[in-house]
Amino acid sequence: MLALLHLEHVRDLLADPTTGSSAGSELCARNRNVFPLLTVRQNLLLGIKDMRHPSRWSIEQMLQIFSSLQACADSPAGVLSGSEKQMLITCRTLMEAPALIMAYEPTEGWPP
Numbered sequence: 001m002l003a004l005l006h007l008e009h010v011r012d013l014l015a016d017p018t019t020g021s022s023a024g025s026e027l028c029a030r031n032r033n034v035f036p037l038l039t040v041r042q043n044l045l046l047g048i049k050d051m052r053h054p055s056r057w058s059i060e061q062m063l064q065i066f067s068s069l070q071a072c073a074d075s076p077a078g079v080l081s082g083s084e085k086q087m088l089i090t091c092r093t094l095m096e097a098p099a100l101i102m103a104y105e106p107t108e109g110w111p112p
Contacts (some may be wrong), residue, residue, distance in 0.1 A: 034085050036078025039071055043077050043088055047095025056097040066091055068111070083109040 017062040035043050044059045055069065066087050077088060086109050093101065 034077040034080070034088055039074050040077055040080070040088055041073045044091055044095055047092035049096055056093045057094060059095070062095060064093045073092055083111060086110060 035046065038046075039067060041059055041063075046056045057065075063073055069087055069091065072084070073076055078083065080088065086107070090107075
């Protein structure tokens, strides 16, 4: 499981754990859910929460960091291997530019 908590909401969550969704926290499970009909690049674009405020990283920077996704950037995400889908989910999570990432085995299945 991969949980994203924006730093300004951590204090609220610690005070009252039932306020998770209203405090702006997000959950990104490690079940390799991608948008299969969209390309890798389009999946990354969905990670940008506010198009008026650019993400900390550009899509091209993410593809450079995760070079195995670069070759299939314009391919549908549904044809990716399980490890590539996990990388895509991690990239999409980073595109959200969270202040804090709490992750449980986010690199499971990645090649060494």
